[in-house]
Amino acid sequence: TPGGKGGWFCTTPMVAVSRNIGRKRALEMLLTGDTIHAHTAAEWGLINRVVPPEQLVEESQRLLEAATRGSFISKGMGKQAYYTQIDLPQHQAYAYAMEVMAAASQVPDAQEGMHAFLEKRKANFKQPS
Known part of the structure; x- marks a missing residue:
């Protein structure tokens, strides 16, 4: 620096x-x-x-699209979980991750994702407001 x-x-x-x-x-x-x-x-x-x-804008756009596809709610929960678990001892991180995974399964976007998968259709996730 x-x-x-x-x-x-x-x-x-x-x-x-x-x-x-x-x-x-x-x-x-x-x-x-x-x-x-x-x-x-x-x-x-x-x-x-x-x-x-010369590829910076194109690659930045590709990365942005890849990182933001899917459920915004799920991404937010995942990001928060990542930062919470990162400094925990491994056994505590796994326990925490399991709790978050169970809670996340009850979120409407998770339910929509599961239904869409089973029905072989594209999921319709809620957009951020």
Whole structure:
């Protein structure tokens, strides 16, 4: 992060960086302020993929469409469950995930998804308001 080169250490980016790459790499980035190439960022796990600049808009649109298809309610519950379980010990994470899965099965969009699957039709999920 650029603060490593100046007089104001970048503590807020430090949180995300230190949780996504190893300590040695994180400290090097934070202390030096040096930039890294996109392919290096992908290798280190800071980003998911690298695409040529001319494909950026198309790939961004594809990812957005893929990430938002399906039930918004289900996606929201899943995202909240992900962040809740991530720092729990594994046995507690499984117990929590089972509770969420059982509760989620009672949500109208889950019922619609099950019916649509059994009836071999496209599901009609509620749109966010």
